[in-house]
Amino acid sequence: MLEALIFDVDGTLADTERDGHRPAFNAAFAEAGLDWHWDATLYGELLAVTGGKERLRFYAEGHDREFLRQADAEARIKSLHAAKTRHYLALLEAGGIPLLPGVRRLIEAARDAGLRLAIATTTTPENVTTLLRASLAPDAVSWFEVIGAGDVVPAKKPAPDIYRWVLEELRLPAAACLALEDSGNGLKASLGAGLATLVTESEYSHGHDFAGAVAVLSDLGEPGWPSVVRSGNMHGKAMVDLELLSTWHHEFISKK
Numbered sequence: 182m183l184e185a186l187i188f189d190v191d192g193t194l195a196d197t198e199r200d201g202h203r204p205a206f207n208a209a210f211a212e213a214g215l216d217w218h219w220d221a222t223l224y225g226e227l228l229a230v231t232g233g234k235e236r237l238r239f240y241a242e243g244h245d246r247e248f249l250r251q252a253d254a255e256a257r258i259k260s261l262h263a264a265k266t267r268h269y270l271a272l273l274e275a276g277g278i279p280l281l282p283g284v285r286r287l288i289e290a291a292r293d294a295g296l297r298l299a300i301a302t303t304t305t306p307e308n309v310t311t312l313l314r315a316s317l318a319p320d321a322v323s324w325f326e327v328i329g330a331g332d333v334v335p336a337k338k339p340a341p342d343i344y345r346w347v348l349e350e351l352r353l354p355a356a357a358c359l360a361l362e363d364s365g366n367g368l369k370a371s372l373g374a375g376l377a378t379l380v381t382e383s384e385y386s387h388g389h390d391f392a393g394a395v396a397v398l399s400d401l402g403e404p405g406w407p408s409v410v411r412s413g414n415m416h417g418k419a420m421v422d423l424e425l426l427s428t429w430h431h432e433f434i435s436k437k
């Protein structure tokens with residue numbers, strides 16, 4: 182039986198990368214007097230590495246090796262990342278990033294049906310709680326029993342560790358849960374933990390390898406706004422609902 186849904190955040194709950202995390206990184210660079218600037222195309226390439234601090238290091242390795250030769254490079258990365266988080270939170274608090282189609286509908290339906298809810302993400306914990314409060318509901322943080330985020334596990338996605346951590350906290354086997362993801366790295370992580378996974382593509386994840394997902398869709402859909410199906414069987418439905426999730430979950434478990 183399907184007992185819990187585990188949501189990724191960035192690209193799954195909301196389109197946070199291009200107009201959220203990216204400008205926040207750029208504001209932190211400008212504030213620190215660095216001549217770094219991440220345009221939307223470059224940012225797509227940098228998303229190969231999950232985690233903001235990890236992404237900063239990855240960029241410096243390719244574009245500014247001098248920066249990494251400084252004795253305090255690690256401390257500077259930490260403080261750049263703290264500044265980036267501050268800018269990003271301000272953007273969220275201003276209500277700057279709406280939820281994607283179907284996200285609120287599905288989360289509310291899951292709550293009504295008594296399904297347990299959790300989060301598994303590489304982003305910083307405050308980024309998650311602030312997005313939930315600002316874009317879902319003032320008390321939405323309490324809707325999620327477990328929030329696995331940031332550095333709680335050292336190995337970020339595509340490693341399965343964050344999903345394993347969340348499953349342990351929920352005290353549920355992977356076979357009782359379904360994950361919702363948007364990226365190749367995220368899907369690798371959830372499949373690595375043995376989870377049935379629905380993929381909704383995001384702007385930056387178009388063309389990623391989504392083999393193994395129960396379905397790949399444009400979004401969860403809304404009444405009058407059907408999901409565009411890239412792969413998978415919608416079983417006659419125009420949008421994702423709990424019945425469809427249960428069907429996909431059942432199909433995934435029976436194939437294992």
Ligand code: XBP
Nearest residue numbers: 191202231232233302303304305367
């Ligand atoms: C999300 C990320 C994060 C954010 C930045 O990946 O890669 O790194 O871009 O967050 P996923 P922080 O959706 O697969 O979890 O700067 O807070 O690390």
Ligand code: MG
Nearest residue numbers: 189191192363
């Ligand atoms: Mg994501």
